[in-house]
Amino acid sequence: MRAEPEAVSPAGGEARARTRVRAEVPLHRSLLVRLLAVSVMIAVCSVAATAWLAARTTSSAIQQEQGQLLSSDTEIYDTVVGYAAVHPDWNGVAPTLRRLAERTGRRITLTTQSRRRIAASSTSTSALPTRASAVVDPLHTDPALLAGGGTDRIDPRAVGPYRLTTAERKNLRLWADKILACLRGTTGAATLTEEPSGRPAIRLPDSALDGSFVDQGCGLDLLGMPAPTEAGPLNRLTTMVNDCLEREKQPLVKFGMDFVIRTKGDSQAARTCLDTARRDQLTPYVAPAALLYVTTPAGTVVAPAFHLSSAGTARLAGVAGLVLLVTVAVTVVVGTRLVRPLRALADAARRPVEEHQRVPVTTNDEIGFLAAAFNDLSQRRERVEGRRRAMVSDVAHELRTPLSTIRGWLEAVQDGIATSDQALVDSLLEEALLLQHIVDDLQDLAEADAGQLRVHPEPLRVRDLLDHVTTVHHGRAETAGVTLTARTDGDPELSGDPVRLRQVVGNLVSNALRHTPSGGSVTLLARRAGDEVTIEVADTGTGIPAEDLPRVFDRFWRADKSRSRRTGGSGLGLAIVRRLTEAHGGTVTVASTVGAGTVFTVSLPV
Structure with a gap:
């Protein structure tokens, strides 16, 4: 007797089929992981788009509101300082404050340094903030809050004894017109402005300020000579400055109506003495320093606040709608891809038993494994039916x-x-x-x-x-x-x-x-x-x-x-x-x- 060592189990084929169906789905192919990834992607995109739009809209609105606040604050400060520069006291400032309040929608109050009220835009008696919005002093201004900017701490509108008479303004204007006509023939462009004291000033183009400009007999230098009204105050100012420099044992200096020191003795000491002398000379002609309070009509401190505009609301709604549309589209696409093989399985399962339907295995995830298991079950059912x-x-x-x-x-x-x-x-x-x-x-x-x-x-x-x-x-x-x-x-x-x-x-x-x-x-x-x-x-x-x-x-x-x-x-x-x-x-x-x-x-x- 001769026997082969081969041993055959009748259930081997079915066992191998069940083992194949029970195989683990690769993690990157897992239906759960894919659904989770799609959900996370949609959530992240939605949150990111909403956060981005909200941040952009909020930042834009805040910047706009801050710009409006800064513009209003600059206007209020510049107007009040301008009033103080041309008035020796604060009498009559109330109408100015009321006009400013009407334009800006703020409550404006002026007090002395000891917080005694000078004038206000309204009759409200609510308490003022503990800290003033600004100090109004035309001789010690904040250039950043002035409409014209600049670096000089003395407001240019504070001219005091240097204000020209009507006749002097007229004569200087005629002279300036002649000089302007002459310069336009040589420089090609020049503009005429008037300073707060009434003195005309000619501004040359930037191309003429590179050091190559030469006054060819137009008399531009003579326009800077002081008028009779200005000569006396200018001489007194020069004496005050030089007396200060003598005490500091510094060289004496000279300057013109532009208050620019043109001698070799120009130093920080000379600049300090000039500023101090100018303030001493102008003090009798300007209003005393005061505290400025800018609040809301209810009396609270003005804080940046924004209200979303209709355009911002429309953009927010548009982006939200777009995100929703993308979400629905992605969900429909993913859902269709997932449902299609399940429908094929359902249709095959509803067929008569005798047909023994098969479904195509198109994916390598849980649905693909389900389709393979269905095909295996159909095959085994076909075999069982044949055996029966x-x-x-x-x-x-x-x-x-x-x-x-x-x-x-x-x-x-x-x-x-x-x-x-x-x-x-x-x-x-x-x-x-x-x-x-x-x-x-x-x-x-x-x-x-x-x-x-x-x-x-x-x-x-x-x-x-x-x-x-x-x-x-x-x-x-x-x-x-x-x-x-x-x-x-x-x-x-x-x-x-x-x-x-x-x-x-x-x-x-x-x-x-x-x-x-x-x-x-x-x-x-x-x-x-x-x-x-x-x-x-x-x-x-x-x-x-x-x-x-x-x-x-x-x-x-x-x-x-x-x-x-x-x-x-x-x-x-x-x-x-x-x-x-x-x-x-x-x-x-x-x-x-x-x-x-x-x-x-x-x-x-x-």
Whole structure:
């Protein structure tokens, strides 16, 4: 006897299919991860777009409001300082404050340095803030808050004794017009302005201020000569400055109506003395320093606040709508891609069972695995359906033959064609026993399929099990001319149902005797291997082709289709062997070589 070591499990294909379906989905292909990524992307884009638009709109609105506040504050400060520069006191400033309040929507209050109220734009008596908005002093201004800017701390509108008379203004203007006409012929461009004192001033273009300009007899330098009204105050100012420099032991200086020191003695000390002398000279002509309070009409400090404009609201709504549109579009696209294969699965599942639909596997995520599992299920269902039909056909065929035989003989006896004798009764009884055997086998398989097959384990010796089976089949083996032997390595024991195990070994021996020609042998061998007891039933029969090995445990299957029920059995014996072995927690395998023989191996746990 020669046997190949190949062992075939009938459930191998289905097990591999289930393993493939249960395979882990790669993380980057996971449907959950993809949905989470899309949701996070949409949320991030929505939040980012909304935050960006809100920040841009808020910043723009705040900048606009701050610009309006700064413009209003500059206007208020410049106007009040201008009033102080041309008035020796604050009498009559109230109308000016009211006009400013009407234009800017603020409440404006002036107080002395000791916070005694001088004038206000309203009659409200609410308390003033603890800190003034600015100090109004035309001789110590904040150039950043003045409309004209500049760097001189003395307001240029504070001219005091330097204000020209009407006649002097007229004469200087005529002279300036002549100089302007002359300069335009040489420089190409020049403008005429009037200073707060009434003195005309000519401004040259930037191209003429690079040091290359030469007054070609137009008399521009003479325009800077002091008028009679200005000569006296200018001389007194020069004396005050030089007296200051003498005390500081600094060189004496000279300057003109522009108050620019033009001598080599120009220093920080000279500049300080000039500024101090100018302030002393102008003090009697300007209003005293005062505190300026700019508040809201309710009396609170003005703070930057913004109100979203209609354009800003429209932009915000537009971007929000765009984000919503993109969100809906992305959701629809992703949802459509996800639903399409699910609809295909649903349509395939609703098809009639007989069609055995398949669905395409287009993705490598959970849906793709579901489609693969559906296809695998459909394939297995198709196989099961085929087996069911074949089994129904086989059962009908197996039952039809003995029933036809019994009916034929009974009708023959009824018609008087045959005589009811002992031989006929024995034949009919044999046919009935065959029917009973098939029905019993089918009942065992039905109980196994329903999970109702019960075994009653008890300790037993495997040697006794083999001896019992050998004794039962000894007569049949002698009749067939086959040598039937049994041996055991040692004396293994196990826990099992003795009746069911005798049925297992008996079916294998019966199958081996049926397929072993005269002169062959059938050998039973039992041994213990670790925690298992193996029982081998080996024959020297015709063998089974390799392509048929996976089907030997199928119901009603016969390797040789030409065999009849009497020579090939019912085709249920090996199926029952597998079910009973599995009920004991064991396995059964087969290895065979055509022309050499077959070995069935039953492995049972101890």
